[in-house]
């Protein structure tokens with residue numbers, strides 16, 4: 001983040017100034033997200049998560065997400081190795097109907113905050129899935145992932161999701177590496193369509209709005225093989 005803040009030296013010319021504006025916007029958004037992400041969770045963070053209790057409580061999730069969070073089918077996202085804060089937020093959002101997952105209807109209603117913390121801690125500790133990317137699509141996807149698109153105002157994914165797609169736990173940025181391409185595309189499409197809108201400050205909705213179908217396919221393919 002320091003890099004984002006410092007790199008745009010003030011020079012004349014439309015390119016450097018539009019990059020300056022973009023970088024400032026990204027930085028402001030990141031700061032706002034960090035502030036947002038860290039403070040309201042203070043309460044939830046007082047819960048001490050119990051991983052082995054989480055394993056038992058996750059038994060009902062195994063049919064779709066796999067016993068250790070590696071799912072048997074691309075309709076169901078891998079949860080293994082996902083960041084605990086992100087998992088907690090999504091499970092809570094599903095429970096509170098801020099994110100619609102019809103397939104999980106009734107499954108989260110009875111989960112307490114403690115249950116959610118335990119389940120999240122369990123999945124976070126499992127080894128992530130490792131996929132194999134289709135090389136041509138992945139090459140194009142890598143460019144967008146690492147550099148974004150200055151022309152189209154797409155921020156580099158790596159700034160938030162990390163150089164290895166590992167995410168940033170404290171900020172609530174999810175890991176993306178190894179995920180099923182079909183699920184990554186579904187998520188990005190849902191952010192673009194507005195059918196998924198639980199992202200803080202519309203951060204993913206505004207990025208996905210600028211992405212084409214082929215951007216989504218290529219970046220999803222790249223992420224599948226990233227480790």
Ligand code: HEC
Pocket residue numbers: 058060061062063064065075076077079087090091100101103104107108119186187
């Ligand atoms: C009947 C199948 C099914 C079961 C059982 C199920 N899920 Fe899911 N889950 C899904 C589907 C489908 C999605 C993806 C929805 C989408 O595309 O947005 C999902 C998404 C999720 C996500 C979001 C993942 C992400 O990367 O954003 C989490 C977290 C999750 N489930 C946790 C659980 C937990 C915890 C349980 C058990 C209490 C559970 N699920 C049980 C089908 C299921």
Ligand code: HEC
Pocket residue numbers: 029030077089144145154155156157158159160161172173174176184187188198199200203204207219
């Ligand atoms: C400024 C930070 C930021 C940038 C840049 C960013 N993301 Fe995200 N992304 C997030 C946050 C925060 C979430 C989680 C939203 C939530 O909590 O519901 C997210 C969620 C996602 C998800 C959903 C993951 C899941 O398991 O369902 C995908 C896919 C994703 N981002 C892809 C991308 C791609 C591709 C790019 C680059 C084109 C990108 N992101 C750039 C912050 C960012």
